[in-house]
Amino acid sequence: MLRLLLLLFSLVFSSVTLAMQEQYGRVNINGAIINPACTILAENAEQTVDLGIITQQNIEQHNSEIIYPFAIRLTNCILATSKSSLGSWQTFSMMFDGPSALGNRGFTLGDQSQGLAFEIRDEQDNTVIPRAAMKLNEHSVANKTLNYSLHLVKTSQQVKPGPFYTAVSFILIYQ
Template identity: 35%
Template sequence: MKAILVMLLVSQFATLPSVQAQASTLWGSVNMNGSIVDSACAIDTGSYEQVVDMGILPVGTIRQQGQGPVHPFSITLIGCTLVPYTGSPWQAFTVTFDGPASGNWFTVSGDARGVALLLQDADGKPIYPGKSTEKQTIAPGNTVLNYGLRLVADKEPLRPGQYQSALRFKLDYY
């Protein structure tokens, strides 16, 4: 009788669905890109795409002073070397900024009217759209290039509102 009872219990458990712990597997991916270039310096990733907050400026300031304050930004060059993969050693570089422009100023879009952007180097000298800066000597290691943007009155009537612009830059090595 005991043997029959044990057999009945074992057969009952054998018909229960088996319970197994399922391992959870989550998949993801990491995408990467980059480039290998023959240039004197690399541009630090924090310098590729920047946002310069120009703040809030009363119309009266532009009307009275013709310009707003300078808002600084910088471009960091890293890993600079003087020896190229081919050719003679690098000695200097220039930076060229371009974007929407009218004359010597970069233009803005948005609701605001009567203003443009003046780009300046670290010494306050204007940098004109599409024109290269003066040649600068390449120094091995890292270099920080300092610039400033200033809102200036153009020849149009002033109108308050939001504005934005996008400037691009390139470096040429010599």
């Protein structure tokens, strides 16, 4: 009986030992430390400019007058870094990128609508050139709001009706 009890005890103890084995895993952590001159306000990083429904008649009569304003707000702007190996920020520039048209002066609307494109202009009415850095007015950076406007432009005599969608990205560059 004692042998049976010892055998039973050893079986229970060995199963408890197996249940207490350890399992190992790993958590990978990564990131970056940056020293930006400004941060783009979160709600301005992803924007939608809704052009709504535009009639062909409106385009024919008011093509150059169809303007859609939008703004990019900056926060935590520091015009100079501390005296570190990174130096100090001297200039701010903005670059827009997207499908281009008009001899690289504007952006296409894409999809089914044809014969119509758009230009982006800054608050001094300077036209943005796709993929070209455009120096920002120091006054704009000080106010922390960069005002732009989207202007529709005909690219052919006949505008083909249809829906459109395009995406343009922007990058704040500081040097």
